[in-house]
Amino acid sequence: MSAGSFGPFLEAELTGLLAGGVSNTQYRIASATLHDVQFRAGHYYGIAEAVVHHEGGVGQTYFGMTTAPVPPTSHGQTTHHLGYQVFVWEHPQDPMLPGLGLAATPAKVQRYFAPQRELTSLQTVVYRPLNRAVFKAHLAPQQPAGLGDTIYLKVLRPDTATALYNIHLRLSAAGVPVVAPITKPVDDVLALAGGQGMPLGELVRVEGVHNHFDPRRLIGILDRFPRQVMDYPHRPSWADRHQEFIYSARQAMPADDERIAHLGYQLERAHEGLELGPLVPTHGDLYEAHILVHQGTGRIQQLLDVDGAGPGFRVDDYACLIGHLAVLGQNEQQNWGWQTAMRFFNQLASYTNPYALAVRSAAMVVSLIPSHQPDAQAQARGRAYLHIAEGLLAMAWS
Template structure:
């Protein structure tokens, strides 16, 4: 396959708003430009469509595009983010107010191992150990950020290939640290290769699935708090990452960008959350997970069998981990109507967590405000170009955040 043709586009000002970037990524203008660029790769007059768009508040907008030609289909990545450098093999296009950098997937300019993790021959040679690779598929891909591939071998073993921008060795060390104290994190299948960490499957099912089908509370609040309390002290040596509530202003901006008609309401909500957080006791700095919610917790028989996605694990606050759990739990019924019991579960968990936090000299008001901030961070994520009702879902999340804040 030929690389993308070189671009002669001049350097431009990268000062356009994220609202303008979102509009451009959904526009026919960009699709036409990408069709012209990709014609040099697959020939003819390719048909280009937007697969997904990703908005990272404060950084910019990126997207994945499908390009269908007469004989083959390719995928392009594109970003309006300001990159530290424009790598070779990319094309720079001029938008109405700034530039867009385009690459031929999997040559993501910030994920050096994506080519390795998406090439069956390379995956088989690197992690197969003589086994035959039967299947290789993409589970998640966030341009410039990370990707997860699922590799299945002929002996039935599955490996999750986590593609990182950097610090894969740190991620490997975190997994070993958790495993050493008995926390069931995924077991690494060797050291990282080219910033790709291969992880084995954990036992059990996602708590999200159990919450959908169980007729009783599937995991007690006490087990959840005990798991977080058992996180190793070694995580305190990892660099601190901001929590959802620490980035509140960026998530307000993202929500406003997604729903400009609701700007006044969103900004008022953000201000009210800020007022509570300014005076609420947060508790001591402790080892924390940093992205603690039902999809990252695996269970079986009421016990925790797996703790996933420890990218953000490090120094943090118990109240933020519990608020992250509550915030994600609160939006589940809007995602799938089968979560019929979740509202009751949410009340059970919230009361238990608020009581435990108060016992630890942490304000329950701050807990509910931080839960509201998590839901607010999920408003922009409701955007789905293929769902004509996505704005309704986004507005529902604003209502949920307001309801959580009223508990403060």
């Protein structure tokens, strides 16, 4: 995979790829721009914006693409290239996210989730094709000169929204500070209240390494996760999938192939007989953007995104936080992300296996290396993340 490509397709071939995969005869695709490429479990997923000509003039639309298999009833077209089978669909007809059309349509959002309020804006926060999406909806104030409200809409795969709704209720009842659902899910879309507090990453950026946050406060909150969480499916952690992400990095960074392959070999060696501790209830995706804190005291106010809650290893929750922090501000002279990650590592090391914490933190960073590096900025970020992963792994050997 070269810079600016989608799997076997170069970006220059993108317009032809979309044209071959679109059944709408009412318009013609004039050009297309690749906005994002993700690589998960051996398959590519992409998002493209296209300029289209139709009877009314010129417009824009978005398309999703994937090399992954899709249900036979999916709306879209299949095209082939160099032995790859690529399925293309027009947004919002995602084959695995039937609720995407609801969450992306302002009138429907207002009807189902805020019938007595005025919806002033609706923005896409995250979209992972065939996996999940998050939208941010802002509501006008209820009183003159008052403050508006923000709600978040999670678009989930079929038959999973109710389970996530119940997870929020169960964690809240156990004293875990999670955000509250607005109502029961509608068509695989779960609406959640906006969280209270500042994202931890923003606090660290503003205050630097000597910030008010103490990561040991997480221990008591994680201890509150109820035992019923152990009944949820056990999912591989990001660190468990390190060889998948090593492969993705090698495809995205061919000039660094030997170096990345060596890192993958070292990670594999480091995982031999690695002692991760007992299986316990875990958050599953505990990084700085999912931890909201009080700006003045740094105390935890809420945890977000508990979709991955289930049985796992406590060291992986810590490693997820440290790995994400380590890459923040990597292009700034102060290097505040790495310094804070080192401080948190030292504060948490005595509560877990420090060797495992270093190894799993390094594996976490590998998962963050961009699989799409179309420009010099993305390529520089990829090299920086590679260097950070090597640094964390070196801590395990020291």
